[in-house]
Amino acid sequence: MQPVILFIHGFGSNGFGSKAQIMRDYCAKHDIRFIAPSLSHIPALAWQTLTELVEQLSALLAPQQLCVMGSSLGGFYAHCLAVKYHLKVVLINPSMHAGTSLQRALGEAINYYDNSPYEWRESYVDTLLQLEPTYPSALSDDNCWLLAQTADELLDYREAVIALPHARQTIETGGDHGFVDFARYPAQIIAFFKGTD
Template sequence: MSQPLIIYIHGFNSSPDSFKARCFVKWMAEAGRSDEVLVPRLPHWPQQAIRQLEQLVEEHAKRDITLVGSSLGGYYSTWLVEKYGLRAVLINPAVRPYELLAEMLGEQGNFYTDERYELTSEHLEQLLAVNCGVLKEPARYLLLTQTADETLDYREAVDKFSDSPKLVQQGGSHGFDQFEQVIPSLLAFAEGRVELPLQTDLTVAAEKD
């Protein structure tokens, strides 16, 4: 059996230093599985980010790869699943980022690296170029989403991944509150199993700190 590998793909203006990325890396380290996770730092240009991710997947092609994509990382993950036949866990994924980011053109800054850059129409064109309209195998995706996402309309993801296993939590946030509680489900999916609380398509109340 090939060695498993989970590639965590961060979102827009994020990095491997994001809360969820660090939380997941810590979890894997404590389980003695640090060699099973990679968290690449992606450039802001979609074309460059996709190429970097494609090269990473091809470099580790002999391993059993699962993607974990957050927000824009979920959008990138969809492209990679459709191209390489992988499986992916999508956390509050962006479905049409080329529309969402059209309202944010202009100067941008990465929340973690302090990098400054100009978000342009070329970014949107590059995003549109990797849009996947029809999913070949919906069962390759596990959708984790929360209804109080302040950045994205969770219903877009629920609609796009309507035939995929999913967990829809009432409340929460774009950052996905209580992320650590779904890591066991994420790891189960990486092993080819769907193990969600009570049932595959479940709506539960998100706990608050």
């Protein structure tokens, strides 16, 4: 049975970011359904979109068929969804404490799709703090895979290592926040979601 993959982009990004496109292209070649919505920058709206999408898809699919992955802030949302709905998840340089890490973004931010500005507000940070699950996460190595690079310039990879003690962890020396050479991983990610790795 082929997985159906929900990809969640990071802060200021969109469903056409580089990692989403790499996964989209791979899935298209292998007849795997792939969804990467472009979410609102407002966390309450993004979370509503994601939970409604997961609930609708889960009602239509076989158990465990829906899988989720996310990068940075998208990794935070993906982890929250995995905990809430018992989904398999892949986290790429995730923000485990998004409310805390995004305090530094307060004020004007930039949408990377068209470079349009938007305001990042304290109330948005509060929403993320409320969403944050309890750590350490109970997700295990058969349903959660952490991909992190130590030279991430925006997030300390060790926070994810500590928050996900039971997850499968692939920690690469060097790299950056965008996760250098992510194109090495789509086949392995699909195998993980299928349980055939």
